[in-house]
Amino acid sequence: MALIFLVTGSSGQVGRALVERLAEHGEVVALNRQQLDLTNPEAIVDTVRAIAPNIIFNPAAWTAVDAAESDPAGANALNAEAPRSLAEAARDCGALFVHWSTDFVFNGVAPVSEVVAPVSGQPRGWLETDRPDPLSVYGSSKLAGEQAVLASGARSLVLRTAWVWSRGGKCFPEAILNRARGGGALRVVADQQGTPTHASSLAQAAIDAALALWGEPGREGLYHLTASGHTTWYEFALEACAAARLDVSIQPITTADWPTPARRPAWSVLDCSRFEAAFGLRLPDWRDEVREAYQA
Numbered sequence: 001m002a003l004i005f006l007v008t009g010s011s012g013q014v015g016r017a018l019v020e021r022l023a024e025h026g027e028v029v030a031l032n033r034q035q036l037d038l039t040n041p042e043a044i045v046d047t048v049r050a051i052a053p054n055i056i057f058n059p060a061a062w063t064a065v066d067a068a069e070s071d072p073a074g075a076n077a078l079n080a081e082a083p084r085s086l087a088e089a090a091r092d093c094g095a096l097f098v099h100w101s102t103d104f105v106f107n108g109v110a111p112v113s114e115v116v117a118p119v120s121g122q123p124r125g126w127l128e129t130d131r132p133d134p135l136s137v138y139g140s141s142k143l144a145g146e147q148a149v150l151a152s153g154a155r156s157l158v159l160r161t162a163w164v165w166s167r168g169g170k171c172f173p174e175a176i177l178n179r180a181r182g183g184g185a186l187r188v189v190a191d192q193q194g195t196p197t198h199a200s201s202l203a204q205a206a207i208d209a210a211l212a213l214w215g216e217p218g219r220e221g222l223y224h225l226t227a228s229g230h231t232t233w234y235e236f237a238l239e240a241c242a243a244a245r246l247d248v249s250i251q252p253i254t255t256a257d258w259p260t261p262a263r264r265p266a267w268s269v270l271d272c273s274r275f276e277a278a279f280g281l282r283l284p285d286w287r288d289e290v291r292e293a294y295q296a
């Protein structure tokens, strides 16, 4: 019998990438905000019951980081309460639940490697076992969501990712390229470190891991999953403009030069070795993916 997949937030970056890739594996029920408003808990229960999916993918979220500061209830409804309801509904119908969280659960003060030289004393990527300490309402709401999912009793895969981008998506490189094409001056923050992660490869790895888990339970839990390598927003902007052959000058600035309502972590690099060890999957280098996607 064909597997049935339910995808929430199907018009978002990861949602679209999932829908494109899932069809070859079974029947896909893709629901956007109009078709399933996740702020309505009864609608969640009724929908999951009616569809009886085998695997639920939940990339839907409140992703407006700054706007969350002035509407914590709105951010929590979508990022904490909705995943709780979805995970409980998944548990009740025996579905596997795949959920996304964020690097913004950490405070950005780089953890230091405790292993021996040559890397002793160097900042290392955040591990799943590191203590979260979100700086923003968005980060807190996502942390509450992942905790609710993991406590729900559903078989679940919670994937913390970072700096998600996609061609045509609502994301950083698209904003930069639009601005560069329009001749606008570009000033970009150069003191925050993280890993730009392509929605396509992120979705593909989530699908591969979910199918592996469906066939062989036992590796459920919390994982970090980003592209390989790390960089700054400034270098990310340079790389996207270079790939698109846009000759533009970009001024590196500090976080303090670009005040925003939400505080953002300075060191957001996630260590993905737990996911790699569990599923044998590693995402490509962020730079190669940006070059390939935007090369003119």
Ligand SMILES: NC(=O)c1ccc[n+]([C@@H]2O[C@H](COP(=O)([O-])OP(=O)(O)OC[C@H]3O[C@@H](n4cnc5c(N)ncnc54)[C@H](OP(=O)(O)O)[C@@H]3O)[C@@H](O)[C@H]2O)c1
Pocket (backbone or CB within 6 Å): 008, 009, 010, 011, 012, 013, 014, 015, 032, 033, 034, 036, 037, 038, 039, 058, 059, 060, 061, 062, 063, 078, 100, 101, 102, 103, 142, 160, 161, 162, 163, 164, 165, 169, 170
């Ligand atoms: N984007 C990033 O840089 C980033 C970084 C770290 C982690 N993540 C996490 O990765 C996951 C996927 O992110 P993404 O970049 O694909 O996000 P996205 O492009 O912003 O997509 C989020 C989706 O959620 C939908 N949504 C919003 N309110 C809803 C509601 N009330 N009911 C149902 N759907 C609703 C949106 O619908 P509309 O299209 O109608 O607005 C949108 O399609 C999220 O969990 C996010 O927190 C993202």
